[in-house]
Amino acid sequence: MELPLRLSPSRISDFNNCPQHYKYRVVDQLPEPPSIDAERGTLVHTVLHDLFESPAAERTPETAIGLLPSRWLDQLEAKPDLAKIVTNEKEWLDRASALLQVYFQLEDPSKFEATHREIHLENNLSEKLYLHGYVDRLDVAPTGEVRIIDYKTGKSPKPGWEEKALFQLRVYALLYWKNHGVLTRLLQLIYLGDGKVVRSQPTIADLESTEKMLLQIARDLEASYEKDYWPTKTSRLCDWCHFKTICPAHNS
Ligand code: SF4
Structure with a gap:
């Protein structure tokens, strides 16, 4: 394993959702058919x-x-x-x-004008974690207020799952805050599958707790690499997982 770990919000979600899935995808780099x-x-x-x-x-x-x-x-x-x-x-x-x-x-x-589209944000959160990601759109209003927008072509999350869905945008807001010292005013997930919008106004406390969570995930990932330990974590996501046919959780 090379340090710092180079992670994007989607790779972090992969690991959080199922370490074994992360291993197939990132460590083993097994091919997946186009979706x-x-x-x-x-x-x-x-x-x-x-x-x-x-x-x-x-x-x-x-x-x-x-x-x-x-x-x-x-x-x-x-x-x-x-x-x-x-x-x-x-x-x-x-x-x-x-x-x-x-x-x-x-x-x-x-x-309105879209100030940035597909902007790449990056930061070394620690010696062990380089974090980066591409933001669909980042608008800076004439007043200086910032909003971060992500388009989703699927449906919005069920009630109670919005916070999980906002994780990716919180990571982007954290990166923007670290790089520019500006707290993003609004996070906006636009779901084209059912025409709904999930919004959130992050606070500095939210970003600090996101940072803490990311650093903990980086430690967990480092331990997984060191011990070559990639537990399976079954969930509804298994139904969409391309690796289900080889996954020990479904083939014992
Ligand atoms: S099938 Fe489920 S448990 Fe197995 S790797 Fe995929 S997500 Fe993980």
Whole structure:
């Protein structure tokens, strides 16, 4: 294991959700087939990213939907195997188009400028932990207030699970605070799958407790690497886990 550990919020969630899953994915680097939901998410994210290159008045549903075919061709060119999982292209583009229409019910992108899109945030939280991640959008208002936005193409979490869902954005807010000394005013998860938005106003205490949690996870991970100890942790996520067929928790 090389120190510092280089972690993103999604890798940290992998480890938290199931250390064995983290091992298959990060330590063993076992291949995983493309996921149709993840690829749809990539396409919609690309369009929402590129939409802000148009002048404000042109950021309309028609412009966004008009970007879909060319962005899809780019995606396909980069990953030709996608043609095997996207067998009905019209249905595929219609579904992406429906998600974009939901976006316009939740926000009007002609009314603001996106200061940063896909901004890379990074920080060495300790000698042992380098933390980084790409933020979908980070807006800085003329007043200096910051909001961090993440688009999700799935459905919003069930009541009671919002805090867990906000973990990734809290990590970004922590990185921004560490790097710029500015407390993010608003975290916003935009769920296009069901048209809901989860919002939170982080406090410094929230960010400090996120930092403590991250440092503890880094210690746990270091111990796992040292002892080569990767326990399984079964949950509903097992139903989506590509490694279920080789996982000891399901094959004893
Ligand atoms: S099937 Fe479940 S327990 Fe096994 S690795 Fe995947 S998430 Fe972990």
